[in-house]
Amino acid sequence: MQRRALLVHAHSEPDSFVTAMRDRIAVSLAEAGYELLHSDLYQMNWNPVLSPQDFGTRRDESHLTYALEQRHNYEMGTLSSDVLEEIEKVRSADLVVFTFPLFWFNVPAILKGWIDRVFVSGLFYGGKAIYGRAGLVGKQATAAFSLGGREYMFGPEGLHGPLVDGFLRSFFQGSLGYVGFEVIEPFGAYHAPYLPQEERQACLDQLAGRFLALDTQPRIPLPDLTQFGDRFEKLAAVRDMPID
Secondary structure (H helix, E strand, C coil), X not given: CCCEEEEEECCCCCCCHHHHHHHHHHHHHHHCCCEEEEEECCCCCCCCCCCXXXXXXXXXXXCCCHHHHHHHHHHHCCECHXXXXXXXXXXXXXXXXXXXXXXXXXXXXXXXHHHHHHCCECCCEECCECHHHCCCCCCEEEEEEECCCCHHHXXXXXXXXXXXXXXXXXXXXXXXXXXXXXXXXXXXXXXHXXXXXXXXXXXXXXXXXXXXXXXXXXXXXXXXXXXXCCCCCECHHHHCCCCC
């Protein structure tokens, strides 16, 4: 069966380096045999703001608890049509790839708003259905992003501290891993706005090779729920294990 990939793109400019990254990824994934779906958030004029208008019915008219209304409206089939369309793209994809520029140590607001509205409670996660028990177990996700800093500025000894397992942990673990994705290490294009053309081309070539060989790329470690009890407390047997 042909695998399917969804490319969620969060850059406003069609001639940007991030858009060039998205396009090279699409070519590589097509060469690797993927059928492609696209969500170009700026082109779609995606609304990132949560509101009562996301719901055709209300579980509780007196107070908006967004996650509970997500769950209720998905079950009733009354979520707004733009959200439902994105949910079905995610559900039909084996792999979801996010492309974006790094803004203030985080993803752009339009992408954060896509996650807030599309990763619905009850379907993607809820209660004890998180990480390895969540709704998107069996699917993979990864990202390619650009940033202005140089690579040596990031990491345990770098000026800004760790990147993927530091200030982007909220995205890779707290959003993607939390809903069940197996998260493949992302690709970062460092110092991208300042690279000469030949170095940009080399970066795109490296990116293309990465996506032609996704199965060999490292995965981001995520919590193993077998090491935790019913209340997500660390099991005593795990706590007491000797550290090599």
